[in-house]
Amino acid sequence: MRKLAAALVGVLVAALPATAALAAAPKPDIAVTSAADKASYAEGETFTITVTVENKSSVDAKHVHYTGGDSEGVDDVAYGELSSGFDLAAGATKTVKLTGKTNRVAWQVGRGYVAFELRADNGEANAADNITSVRLLVPGAFDDLGGYVFQGESYDAEWTPQTAGVPGVKVVATTADGKTRYAEAITDAKGLFRLAHLPAGDVLLTFTAPAGWKVMAGENGEYDHTLAQVSADDSDEPRIFVPAKKVPVSSPSASPSPSSPSPSSSPSSSSPPLSPSSSPTSAGPGLPVTGDKTMLLVGAAAVALAVGIALVLVARRRRVRLQA
Structure with missing residues (x-):
C-alpha cells in the first residue's frame, strides 16, 4: 500500500507542471468591428457590411468563424468567409464582407440590423470584443x-x-x-x-x-x-x-427690495438728462419750482428747524439733571 501511494503521489507531482502549463497557455484574442457601406437604404435594397477581424494576441487563431447571431428587417444574409472560417496569425488583421437585403419590416420600423459573434477553435481570451452589430437605416414610413x-x-x-x-x-x-x-x-x-x-x-x-x-x-x-x-x-x-x-409646489421667493443709492453713485454733471418716463426718484434735473410751492417749502423748512432746536434744548436740560 505504501508503495502504491508513493507511486500515485509521484504521478500527481509529475502531472502538476504540465497542467499548470496548459492552464497558463495564452489564447487568441479576436476583436471584431463592422460598418455598413451606406448611411441609409430603401426597402429591398442590397447592403454590404465590411467586417474587420483582428487577432490582438501573440497566439495564432485557428479557424475563426461565425458562431451565431441575430437580425431583423433583412433577408438573404450571406456571411461568406465568416461561415467557412479562416486562420488568423498573431497580430494580424483580416477584412471580409457579408451581404443581404432590407425588407418590409425594416421600412415599417425605420431600420434593420445584423448582429453576430466570431470565435476561434483554440479558444478566446476576451469574449467581450468578438461580438458586433450594424444598424441599417431604412427611412420613408x-x-x-x-x-x-x-x-x-x-x-x-x-x-x-x-x-x-x-x-x-x-x-x-x-x-x-x-x-x-x-x-x-x-x-x-x-x-x-x-x-x-x-x-x-x-x-x-x-x-x-x-x-x-x-x-x-x-x-x-x-x-x-x-x-x-x-x-x-x-x-x-x-x-x-x-x-x-x-410633489409640493414651491412658493415663489420674494424679490429683494431696491437698495438706496449711495452718495457716490449720483450722476456726474456730464450724465445725459433722464427721459420723461424715468422713475420720479431717479437722480437728475427736475422741473423749476413756482412761487406758491416755494413759499410752502420755505415754511416747512422753518418748522423743521424750530423742532430741531427744541429737541436739542430738551436733551441738554435732561443731561444736566442726570449729572446733578
Whole structure:
C-alpha cells in the first residue's frame, strides 16, 4: 500500500507542471468591428457590411468563424468567409464582407440590423470584443404615436383604463439625439397624448409637467425623457405609458427690495438728462419750482428747524439733571 501511494503521489507531482502549463497557455484574442457601406437604404435594397477581424494576441487563431447571431428587417444574409472560417496569425488583421437585403419590416420600423459573434477553435481570451452589430437605416414610413401620462407613486406603477391621468403635460418628440424637433402635444383630461406623422424609428420623448407634478420617465424613472419606437402599422392603440406623481409646489421667493443709492453713485454733471418716463426718484434735473410751492417749502423748512432746536434744548436740560 505504501508503495502504491508513493507511486500515485509521484504521478500527481509529475502531472502538476504540465497542467499548470496548459492552464497558463495564452489564447487568441479576436476583436471584431463592422460598418455598413451606406448611411441609409430603401426597402429591398442590397447592403454590404465590411467586417474587420483582428487577432490582438501573440497566439495564432485557428479557424475563426461565425458562431451565431441575430437580425431583423433583412433577408438573404450571406456571411461568406465568416461561415467557412479562416486562420488568423498573431497580430494580424483580416477584412471580409457579408451581404443581404432590407425588407418590409425594416421600412415599417425605420431600420434593420445584423448582429453576430466570431470565435476561434483554440479558444478566446476576451469574449467581450468578438461580438458586433450594424444598424441599417431604412427611412420613408410615418405613423402616429400615442400614450398616457398617468398618476402613480413610483416609476414601475402600472396603467389601467381606470387609472387617473395627468392633464396639461407637454410632450415633445425629437430625433434620438434631440437635435431635430418633430411634433408636440398636450395631455388631455385623461392624460392621453398623440403625436402625429412621426418618422418610423427611434424618437426621443421629453415631458414637461405642470406645477405640482413630477414625471418619472426613463428606465428607473429618474428622467423627464425616454426613447420610443415609432412603427408604421395599422394599430392606433397608445404604446407609451409614463407615470407622474404629485410633489409640493414651491412658493415663489420674494424679490429683494431696491437698495438706496449711495452718495457716490449720483450722476456726474456730464450724465445725459433722464427721459420723461424715468422713475420720479431717479437722480437728475427736475422741473423749476413756482412761487406758491416755494413759499410752502420755505415754511416747512422753518418748522423743521424750530423742532430741531427744541429737541436739542430738551436733551441738554435732561443731561444736566442726570449729572446733578
